[in-house]
Amino acid sequence: MENRTIQELFSRKSVRVFSDEKITEEEKRLILEAAIQAPTAGNMSLFSILDIQSQEIKDVLAKRCDNQNFIAEAPVVLVFLADYQRWCDVLESYEMTIPPMGEGDLFLAMQDCIIAAQNAVVASESMGIGSCYIGDILENYEDNQKLLNLPKYVLPVSMLVLGRPTKQQKNRTKPERFKVEDIVFTDTYPDKDTEETREVFKRKLNVGDAELKQRLEGYSKRKFEAEFRMEMNRSSKAMIKSWNK
Numbered sequence: 001m002e003n004r005t006i007q008e009l010f011s012r013k014s015v016r017v018f019s020d021e022k023i024t025e026e027e028k029r030l031i032l033e034a035a036i037q038a039p040t041a042g043n044m045s046l047f048s049i050l051d052i053q054s055q056e057i058k059d060v061l062a063k064r065c066d067n068q069n070f071i072a073e074a075p076v077v078l079v080f081l082a083d084y085q086r087w088c089d090v091l092e093s094y095e096m097t098i099p100p101m102g103e104g105d106l107f108l109a110m111q112d113c114i115i116a117a118q119n120a121v122v123a124s125e126s127m128g129i130g131s132c133y134i135g136d137i138l139e140n141y142e143d144n145q146k147l148l149n150l151p152k153y154v155l156p157v158s159m160l161v162l163g164r165p166t167k168q169q170k171n172r173t174k175p176e177r178f179k180v181e182d183i184v185f186t187d188t189y190p191d192k193d194t195e196e197t198r199e200v201f202k203r204k205l206n207v208g209d210a211e212l213k214q215r216l217e218g219y220s221k222r223k224f225e226a227e228f229r230m231e232m233n234r235s236s237k238a239m240i241k242s243w244n245k
Contacts, residue, residue, distance in 0.1 A: 005122070008122070008126060012125050013172065013174040013175070014130075015130025015131060015165040015169045017166045018073065018074060019163070019165065019166050021164045023075045023076055023129060027127055027129065028051075028076055028162075030123065031120050031123045032049065032051070032120070034120060034122070034123035035049060035116040035117065035119045036116065037119065038116040040112045044087065046082065046083055046087075046113070047081060047083050047109060047112045048081045048154065049116070050079040050148060051076070057147065058072045058074070060147060061077070061147075061159070065134050065159070066139075066228050068134070070161065071159075074162065075163045076161065076163065077161050078117075079148065079156055079158075079159045080113045080158045081154050081155060081157065082106060082109035082110050082112070082157050083109060084109055085154045100244070101243060101244070102244065103240065103243075106155070106240065109157075113157040114158060117158050120160060120162075128164065129163065130164065132160070132161050133160060134160070135159075136159075136232070137156045137158060138232045138236055138239075139235045141156070141235040141238045141242075142235075152243070155239050176204055177204070178200070178204050179204075182200045182203065201216070
């Protein structure tokens with residue numbers, strides 16, 4: 001049976017080059033409405049969304065997010081924020097006692113945030129609008145807090161850029177994902193030996209023994225040894241510290 005939603009989930013890939021065709025205000029509004037309809041813990045909607053319209057702010061975010069110029073060029077830039085501030089403010093307005101926020105509260109709000117962002121991605125895809133997640137928004141917390149005027153219990157979790165893909169982006173091959181058998185386990189996490197783990201990555205990368213090490217060395221340098229990772233972890237610690245003050 002054909003299922004358009006499933007087909008779009010399977011075909012969706014990141015878009016980093018956009019055509020000149022505009023996203024209408026009606027389309028953007030619909031995407032935002034879809035995001036707000038996402039599942040949420042206790043129906044509290046522990047997130048907010050910044051619709052970045054200022055070109056100056058887009059330019060700054062593009063520079064801070066590892067100089068990715070396509071962020072500045074994207075028709076729509078959305079920053080998804082974990083947000084307990086709204087609830088704290090309304091409770092305090094009635095002089096209700098609020099225990100200090102903890103890491104669990106932050107993680108719960110982060111879950112709400114990411115679920116809402118994915119709703120926006122699915123809605124965009126259904127309208128022929130491409131998207132790309134920008135995890136680098138986790139970097140440079142102190143500077144971005146000032147730039148975006150974020151109060152104590154509001155933290156940046158994810159950024160999403162939206163635009164209509166160019167023909168080249170539409171035709172670009174989607175990178176291979178892991179197989180279900182390599183990701184989904186029954187009841188408990190399995191103990192895999194080294195050879196089993198290597199087989200998982202050979203399947204994903206579609207390589208043999210000789211090429212696997214070379215490919216993994218590339219991943220290690222780009223993802224695990226890169227400066228952005230160190231800054232991301234430093235910045236994330238600063239966010240948690242600020243939240244817990």
